[in-house]
Amino acid sequence: MTDDTFYTDGAPIADAKAPHGPIEDRWTTRKFEAKLVNPANKRKKKIIIIGTGLAGGSAGATLGEAGYHVVQFCFQDSPRRAHSIAAQGGINAAKNYRNDGDSVHRLFYDTVKGGDFRARESNVHRLAEISTQIIDQCVAQGVPFAREYGGLLDNRSFGGTQVSRTFYARGQTGQQLLLGAYQALMRQVDAGNVELHPRHEMLDLIMEDGRARGVVVRNLVTGEVSHHTADAVVLASGGYGNVYFLSTNAMGSNVTASWRAHKHGAYFANPCFTQIHPTCIPVSGDHQSKLTLMSESLRNDGRVWVPKQAGDTRRPADIPEDERDYYLERIYPSFGNLVPRDIASRAAKNVCDEGRGVGPGGLGVFLDFADAIDRLGRKTVEAKYGNLFEMYERITGENPYDTPMRIYPAVHYTMGGLWVDYDLQSNIPGLFVVGEANFSDHGANRLGASALMQGLADGYFVLPTGLGDYIARNNLPPVGDAAIAEAETRVNEQIRTFLSIDGDRSVDSFHRELGHIMWEYCGMERTDAGLRKALELIPALREEFWTRLKVTGKGDELNQQLEKAGRVADFFELAELMVVDALHRSESAGGHFRAESQDEDGEAKRDDDNFAYVAAWEWAGRDAKPVLHKEDLEFEYVKPTQRSYK
Template structure:
């Protein structure tokens, strides 16, 4: 395989100095006349930070917007669960931050696998996001002076994270949701809650609509538009156990992929270092403990393997603060991928704590001694309560036990600088695109990217697309819609007609375990080959043995789940193939064969400095790889070091 640009992949990065690219691009864009905007209809699928922000902003501009979400209300999208904060290069802390530093930190944090121009733009518009949120009434934490407070996060040495206790995602999403609500009220946005996208409709090479299922009535309908935006989140639930909400799924992006959109870097997944460990086989999800806890908590394991003593009984000299030992410069605040692997390394060596030895301590005793219990309570009170509710242990008295868990996916549908996929008219926003985080995302940057895409990028770039594109009138009576509807119905009927005896969750758990074992925190060629052999067999069994009661024309939660699991069973294979193909380690993609003497990732820039974008060729067919080479003109590449 040679690294040459595929004709399908023109990133359309504007000319000029990186500091001026976005400004110049906005000036050169074709515009849609204000009076003409209402003649265009735009579909937005998903109502998280990216989707709500996009739908609200496009509605305000005058477009007719249809917005869809599978939850019963747009306010429940999974962005709501983000805890720690949102980054912005405001430099309110006067500690040396700048747009340039945020840009630099993000490219380095992503292990030099992100597009420079996109990341620079993200750092630029981060400033506007905070302003917009405050104006909407987002109650960020403040100092006694009345000004907004900041804290630090992993992978950086400045305090640039804005937060609202441990509920920053909730507050930002409510801000975007309220902006959306206003536009629903004014009639510019029509909202379709409890509605799931089941196919993308492409007419003459352009994305012109979607086919949906009303989850309450089961009705299948078509929706036509001039452009489609997918803001449907990540695919972390391919692992079954993850910190994602139960409903998070790959269906919208996977169905778009099957209609021709390339899927980029699916093997880049983020394993979050601080989650509550698994406690039993009934477990339905994993719960995150915000990375912000690493500001005041110290991570350690006993120096003696299988030490039977309670944590508080182990003296200072018999504790291994392994992050502080290995990474003195960043200590407990190293990036997520590094902290996760370090925990795995200690546990694999037999130093882990708790049931099964799959846990490490996150200890607040020193901070409580230094700052007092009330200060710790003010910073993390809700997280401590949540920990106690779930585990029945009090973290003010005994250290938390934590272990890494799947949290975020950096891969997604391929997009150009304008957030448009290789399929004309299909735009992809937020976690759903492969975007700006390279092979590892820094903490507090997901909220930043979702809102940047929704508020400040798509409103411009979609206008340029509409103004510069010839769009024939297309309505839902077009044959392409009828065909897609037929296929959706046939697929649903097939699921109902299997009439096996096994719940879709059973297959989902099995797939998740395969992926976790072979394409999780550490991967190797042989394990990935094994997964590639086993997944198609599991898929075959699913289609022989799954049981879905009732039919498709009522509220049927098992049918919804079965459809999503069926897509994960196809997607999981692509993910493993991407990991198998990428013979290097970078960021969250750790291939055991490629590490240095100290167990750090070893990139292979000569062969793999590219975005890997896959083209669908059919289920059980080998997909075709397209490469977009990455170039670094502004960031000086180095071995990523946090020592």
């Protein structure tokens, strides 16, 4: 299978940290086997954390409370603004409060299956075990989850699961959980355990003797470049969906922290596994800067359709019933409008490719509530979806009570990320990666309401064990000046380069073009030919970036163009790796759909014989081929099956 024209094979890797034995005992075993840090010594141990989202915020609060000296950075003006705040739906936990047959094992099973058998069983089982503790923790922090009249927590079913295990706070669960973590973090700031640096961006990792020993950061207000050394570095810097330019990520979300660690040797795993969410508001024009998600719950009552005739530009109300194609109901009679995210997204793309898309540019499908309003009454629909309808109207100027919504898929989440072992440690000793930034738990497709669960599990409960073990086993000397100077020089050099190119194109124009290439060739459907084309286009555009880029202003001031330049430079390199990963993985799995690997009905076909592994990529240099290290996946408890939603 190896096509050695775009990558080279490296030695296989394995997760050496997960204990063997029955799966339900592994986490307990690991917690017991991990060495503990003498409480009296914790104060002297410095931990750097990059990012303050659910994973970083909860990690900072927990490690600070434990007594470590935590130094934490975020690029936003406050830790509360990390993009976890935008998560709408909810958080899964195997509490079985509904007595509907849920259990840790079922959540484990659903997550492994939902991830299309590309995640580690040990990790996922631990996640399911911890899920219940997360809810306890958040409730204790005063998170105002939705409750029933009896005062107990309410649950809903989410993302097509058969049990109600999703805890939520209206459509703002991410916000409420993040505020809980943020407040816990601020408490540690007040206690002097966490030193917080908002409006600071990590631009390089300080390495000494093969270990991660610190970071170089730029103060985004003054432009000052400085270094911070530590005993360990934790990256909680989120996902890389913005490589597509248009995504549901925040404008500032970026891959820079992860990528610069990758360039120091940290493996980047499964970069091509990206999640495209089916219900987003379509692009309205060239001015578009981001895409807005509309909660998946809308598909519970809305019916998805397009005109049967290509190029039909009549108003939706003028298209009679028999000239409409309710394509999800037609193709997937048993799941209908509720098929999983990847399937709904691809189906929308297919009908639009046939020229039957609606709205500007033909990139949209209708999500129609007329039947729901007839059946349930406008009042009920309003009670259920009122705030979403308002949001839709605010953005599009159209009233979804009168005319169907238009929706289109958009990049939403990235399952890939830096490779980590069971302790969440990357292959660089002392470099830990948590939350969306790591690759670990969602395989090739993340289930709804699982991202919040993973972020908080990592930060509150998993990281402290593995990190403590590392700290206890390594008494490190102070970092030498040479290592620091080297990293600082590299950062200053890059800033100088950006400011001196003095070309004629803005950072955004490059980012937009890169995003377009990625969406076109490495988006919802990937083909060998398309990916190979992308492998020609991206380096060419990257060359242009380094010769024609124009960054206005200076380095020693607030300079948003300069910030973006650094991030887009990293997206260019990541994009290439994503394409390589997508090209090498010639199977379809979860969010990664290769047109060559489908069954006769057009459904994704996995290839477990050849691809039941994690692809962990090693950086070999900007113009060198990346090196592939495979970590084989074994399934002892959940036997791989082909998903079917017909």
